[in-house]
Amino acid sequence: MTLQLDGRITRGEFAIDVALSIGNEVLGITGPNGVGKTSILRVVAGLTSLSAGSLELSGVVLDSPTQDIFVKPEQRNVGMMFQDHSLLPFLTAEENIVFALRARGVRVRDARAVATNQLEAAGIGQYRGLLPHQLSGGQSQRVCLARALVGSPSVVLLDEPLSALDELARPLVRTNLRAALQQLNGPKIIVSHDSADIDALCDRVIAL
Amino acid sequence: MSKAKVRDVASSTPGFVWVGAALGLAFLLLPLVGLVRRVAWRGLLGNLVGGPASEALRLSLVTSVIATCFVVLLGLPLAWVLARIAFKGRSLVRALVMLPMVLPPVVGGVALLGAYGKSNGLLGSTLYNLFGLQLTFSPLGVIVAEAFVALPFFVMAVESGLRSIEPKFEESAAVMGLSSTKRFSRVTLRLLAPALLAGTAVAWARALGEFGATITFAGNIEGRTQTTPLAVYLLLESDPEAAYALSLVLLVVCVGVLVAMRDRWMGRRS
Numbered sequence: 087m088t089l090q091l092d093g094r095i096t097r098g099e100f101a102i103d104v105a106l107s108i109g110n111e112v113l114g115i116t117g118p119n120g121v122g123k124t125s126i127l128r129v130v131a132g133l134t135s136l137s138a139g140s141l142e143l144s145g146v147v148l149d150s151p152t153q154d155i156f157v158k159p160e161q162r163n164v165g166m167m168f169q170d171h172s173l174l175p176f177l178t179a180e181e182n183i184v185f186a187l188r189a190r191g192v193r194v195r196d197a198r199a200v201a202t203n204q205l206e207a208a209g210i211g212q213y214r215g216l217l218p219h220q221l222s223g224g225q226s227q228r229v230c231l232a233r234a235l236v237g238s239p240s241v242v243l244l245d246e247p248l249s250a251l252d253e254l255a256r257p258l259v260r261t262n263l264r265a266a267l268q269q270l271n272g273p274k275i276i277v278s279h280d281s282a283d284i285d286a287l288c289d290r291v292i293a294l
Numbered sequence: 295m296s297k298a299k300v301r302d303v304a305s306s307t308p309g310f311v312w313v314g315a316a317l318g319l320a321f322l323l324l325p326l327v328g329l330v331r332r333v334a335w336r337g338l339l340g341n342l343v344g345g346p347a348s349e350a351l352r353l354s355l356v357t358s359v360i361a362t363c364f365v366v367l368l369g370l371p372l373a374w375v376l377a378r379i380a381f382k383g384r385s386l387v388r389a390l391v392m393l394p395m396v397l398p399p400v401v402g403g404v405a406l407l408g409a410y411g412k413s414n415g416l417l418g419s420t421l422y423n424l425f426g427l428q429l430t431f432s433p434l435g436v437i438v439a440e441a442f443v444a445l446p447f448f449v450m451a452v453e454s455g456l457r458s459i460e461p462k463f464e465e466s467a468a469v470m471g472l473s474s475t476k477r478f479s480r481v482t483l484r485l486l487a488p489a490l491l492a493g494t495a496v497a498w499a500r501a502l503g504e505f506g507a508t509i510t511f512a513g514n515i516e517g518r519t520q521t522t523p524l525a526v527y528l529l530l531e532s533d534p535e536a537a538y539a540l541s542l543v544l545l546v547v548c549v550g551v552l553v554a555m556r557d558r559w560m561g562r563r564s
Contacts, residue, residue, distance in 0.1 A: 131469050159468040166469045172462040176484050185480075189470035237470075 089241060089273040093139020093149075095125045101137070106292070108273035114288030115277045121294045123277040124169060127243040130275065131166050132159035143240065143273075163190075165239030169246045169277075171226045173218040179229045180205060180214035183236060190237040204232040207262065209255075223250035228259060235266050242267065242274040248283050260286050326545070333542050334535045341539035349517045350525035351543065357433060357521065358501040361440035365497045366490075368441075369448040376449065377456035388453075395446040402442055403510025410438065410511075435512035436519050440501035448497040455489020456482075492555050499551045503544060 091106045102122040106113070115123050128134040129141060132148065140150040148157045173182045180201045187197035205211045208228045218226055227250040234244060251259055264287055267274055278284050284291055334341065342348060376388050394402055410418040410429040421427040429435040459482065467481045468474075483490070505523040512519040514528070522540055529537035 133465050133469070159465075160471045160473055162469075163471070164469050166466065168462055168466060170462060172466040174463060174467075174481065174484075186470045189467065189472045189476075191471075 087144045087240060087272045089130065090140075090142040091126070091130065093129075093136040093141065095122060095129055095134065096137040097122065097125050097134070102294075103139075108275065110271055110273070111289040112267050112274045112276060112287055114284040114291040115275060115294060116279065116281070116284060116291060117294030123294060124245055127166065127245055127275060127277060130241060130243055131164045132157060132162050163240045164243060165234040165237065165241070166243040167230050167234035167245060167247055169249075171218070171223075171230050171250075173221075173226060173229055173233075175218050178215050178217055179210070179221065179225075182218070182229060183233050186233045187237050192237060200236060204236055205229070208232050209258070224252060224255055227251060231259075231263065235270065238270070240272045242270060242272070244274070244276045246278055247276060248278070248280065263287060329538065329541055329545060332534075332538045334538065337535060338539050338542075341533075341536040342543065345536070346516055346520070346525055346529065347536045347540050350520055350522045350540065353433065353436070353517070353520065354502055354522040357436045358440055358498055358504075361437045361444060361501040362494060362498040364437065364441045365445050365448045365501070366494060369445055369493070369497070370452060370490075372445075373449045373452035373456060377453045391449050392446045394443050395450075399443055399504065399506025400510050403439060403507035406435075406439060406442060406507060406511040410435070430511060431513040431515060431519060433512075433518060436508055436521060439507040439511045440504045443504050443507055444497040444501040447500050448493040451493030451496060452486065452489050455486050455493070458489075459485045495551045495555055499548055502547060 087110060089106070089108045091104055091108075094101055094103050100122065102125070104122075104126055106126075115126065117123055125134060129136055129149065135156055136149050136151055138151060140153070141148045143162075146157075147153065147155045148162060149155065173179070174185060177185055180198075183201035183204055184194070184197045187200055188194065192200070202211070202214065205214045208231070210225050210228050213221060213225055213229075216225075218229075221229065227247070231244070231247050234242065234247075247263065248256055248259060260283060267287065276284070276287055278287075342351065372391060376384065376391070397405075407415065407430065409416045410421070412418050412422050412428050412430055418429060421429070427434075429438055463485060464477050464481055467477045472480065503523055504521070505527070508519065508521055509524055514520050514524050516525075520528075522544060526537050526540045526544070529540065
C-alpha cells in the first residue's frame, strides 16, 4: 500500500506545498511548531481537504479538488492519534478502545477482549475502568495510542505519540510501539519533536 | 491545610457594595417570603385538589410537557445550525430566534393570532378550512403559545452547549469510522447532555409559567385553556387561598428546576 500526497494545504493565511510518497514504512516528520506537520496528518485523515493537488492511497483517489473527489474520514480506515488526547470523556479507558473497534464493525465481545489485551500489553490494564479525567497524562496517552492502532487501520497517523510519557516509561512504550507498528501493514506517519523517538521508531525522516 | 485569609486589593470590598447587595437580595426575597407567609398550610391540599385549581394544574402539566417536547424537536436543529453552520445573516437569524425572549408575551399572543387565528390568520384560516383545526381557544393553542415563548431559552442553552464541545471528539469519531448520524447520536448528544437537560428544564419552566401569550391567543376557558398562571390571576379575586396555594406549587417547581440546574446556571463546578 502506498500513500501519495502531492498538493497544497491551506490553513488560514498559511499554505504549504507537500509532496510525499509513503509505502509500507514508518515515516517521521519533524520541524518547528506551526510549520504544518499536524495539518498533513489531518489531510490524510480527511479532517481537512487539500486546496490543490491530490491524495491517493494505492491508486485510489481520496482527495482531489480538481476532480471534485473527497472521501469522508469515516470511509478512509485510518487509525489516528491526536496530539491533545481525544479520549471520549464519558467512557472509561477500556470503553474508549471498545468504541473505536465497534465503530469499525467489530462485535462487542471481540472488541472487549481486544481492548483488554491492548491495555494489558500497554502496561495500563489496571486503569481500564478509569475515566479519562482520572488518568495521568502519560496513561491517557497510552490509551490513545492503543486506540489508534486497533482494528487494522490501512494508514496510521500518530501526532506526538510519546510526548506525555515520563523518561522512565518512555523506552518500554517506544519498544512496544515499534513492534506494534511493524506488525501493521501500510503507511505510517509519526509527527514528533523528539529526535530519540523519531530515530527509534521511523524508517525514514523528513524535516519540514 | 488551614484556610488562611488572603488579603489582596481585589477582595477589599467598598462598604456601599455590601449595602447595595443586601438591598438587592432583600428586594428579591421579600415577595417570596410574603407569598409563602400567605399560604394556608392547613387547607393546602384541599385548595389544590378538586375545583378549578386542579383542572388548571392538570392542563398546565399536559400542555407544558407537550410544548417542551415540541421545543426540543425544533430547537435542537435550530441550535445546531446557529452554532455550527456559518452562513450570511446568521446573527440576524439568531436575533429573530431570541426575539420572543424579550418581546412582551402579549405581543407574542397578538402575533400568534395574526399567524394562526381562525378567520384571518396567515396560516390559521387554511388550517381551519382544510383540516378543521382551530388553534385559538383550544388546548392546542396553549401548547403553541407556550412553545413560542419557551423555544428561545432552549436554543440559547443548547447553542452554547454545542459551541463548547471541542471538535476533536467528533473528529476522532469520524476517523474511527462513524458516519455523521452516528457521531451525532453517540458522541455529540452525549457531550451535549448537560446543556440539553438545562435547556429543557428552563424551557419547561418558562412554558409552565406562560401567561400573556396564552391568554391573548388561547383565551381563558376553564378546563380547556385556563392554565395555572391564568387560574392564579382569576382566583386571587374569588378564592385567594387557592391562588396562593397554586402560586406555591409554581414556586416550588421553579426552585426545583434551579436546584437541578445549579451546577450549570449557578456557577458551581464539580
